[in-house]
Amino acid sequence: MLYIGHKNPDTDSICAALAAAELFGGEAGMTSSELPPESAFVLDKFGFESPAYVDNLKDKEVILVDFNQKSQGQEGLEEASIQGIIDHHAMGEDIAFNSQPIFVRIEPIGSTCSIIAKMAGETEVEITPKLAGILLAGIVSDTLALRSPTTTEDDREIVEYLQKVAGVEDITDLLKDMLKAKSDLSKKNAIEILQLDYKIFDYTKKVGIGVAETVSPEDLIARKEELLEGMQKIKEKDGLDYIYFAVVDVLNEQSDLLILGDDELVLAKKAFEADAEENIMNIGSRISRKKQIAPGIQEAL
Numbered sequence: 001m002l003y004i005g006h007k008n009p010d011t012d013s014i015c016a017a018l019a020a021a022e023l024f025g026g027e028a029g030m031t032s033s034e035l036p037p038e039s040a041f042v043l044d045k046f047g048f049e050s051p052a053y054v055d056n057l058k059d060k061e062v063i064l065v066d067f068n069q070k071s072q073g074q075e076g077l078e079e080a081s082i083q084g085i086i087d088h089h090a091m092g093e094d095i096a097f098n099s100q101p102i103f104v105r106i107e108p109i110g111s112t113c114s115i116i117a118k119m120a121g122e123t124e125v126e127i128t129p130k131l132a133g134i135l136l137a138g139i140v141s142d143t144l145a146l147r148s149p150t151t152t153e154d155d156r157e158i159v160e161y162l163q164k165v166a167g168v169e170d171i172t173d174l175l176k177d178m179l180k181a182k183s184d185l186s187k188k189n190a191i192e193i194l195q196l197d198y199k200i201f202d203y204t205k206k207v208g209i210g211v212a213e214t215v216s217p218e219d220l221i222a223r224k225e226e227l228l229e230g231m232q233k234i235k236e237k238d239g240l241d242y243i244y245f246a247v248v249d250v251l252n253e254q255s256d257l258l259i260l261g262d263d264e265l266v267l268a269k270k271a272f273e274a275d276a277e278e279n280i281m282n283i284g285s286r287i288s289r290k291k292q293i294a295p296g297i298q299e300a301l
């Protein structure tokens with residue numbers, strides 16, 4: 001069994017795949033040949049190797065972690081034999097499955113790593129300190145150390161338990177270290193930055209939304225022109241009707257949305273009841289794409 005996350009992997013999807021493979025048997029795969037910087041920091045810290053890059057899923061038995069929509073899987077996903085889904089995102093019309101019954105576990109909870117930790121508890125599989133470390137990192141990454149509105153009471157309990165096992169005293173310190181690793185975008189070009197955490201949503205229109213969670217938002221805002229040019233290129237490449245990029249200021253818990261053109265402006269105004277100045281719209285405390293930004297756009301459409 002191969003556990004694999006969405007394209008443009010993130011810390012939750014990578015740690016969930018690694019932990020599931022180790023706890024329940026199987027292999028972890030990755031949809032990219034390169035670890036994102038935050039995940040590289042986490043795996044190094046807790047002593048894990050990067051999962052292998054799997055570029056061909058043909059006839060492989062897979063369990064999808066941290067996504068359930070075909071549009072968010074890598075190319076060739078339809079050729080895999082999908083055995084299950086473990087996820088915490090909304091189910092859409094584009095749910096990934098073949099023609100056989102599959103195992104599905106989708107919960108409204110802060111991260112996929114939270115679900116993996118729960119499943120380990122239910123099946124009484126032991127979570128080692130190392131595993132507790134990466135599960136904790138996945139939760140901390142997705143919930144911004146329990147700050148995001150996606151955080152549930154279950155996440156808090158699981159974090160408390162995992163902290164003890166992993167010996168991690170302060171999750172805000174862990175988050176800061178992770179974000180520092182993630183925020184060093186100075187060597188990346190605009191296209192790379194825009195696609196670090198980028199998802200395409202098939203609503204009635206095709207919408208691409210990229211997010212950068214950072215402790216130094218001013219560095220990204222300073223590169224606005226370059227980012228807008230990159231957004232135009234990605235919009236054309238992916239055949240999007242709309243594209244957005246949110247710069248999330250994690251420490252101050254607020255976001256700026258980069259607005260490419262008039263179409264994006266009209267829709268974002270409707271979605272967030274805010275105005276833009278020079279292609280930037282402050283959308284206040286909306287810091288979660290899953291719970292606030294994407295649903296706002298969907299509603300407005």
Ligand SMILES: [Mn+2]
Binds near residue numbers: 013088111112
């Ligand atoms: Mn996740």
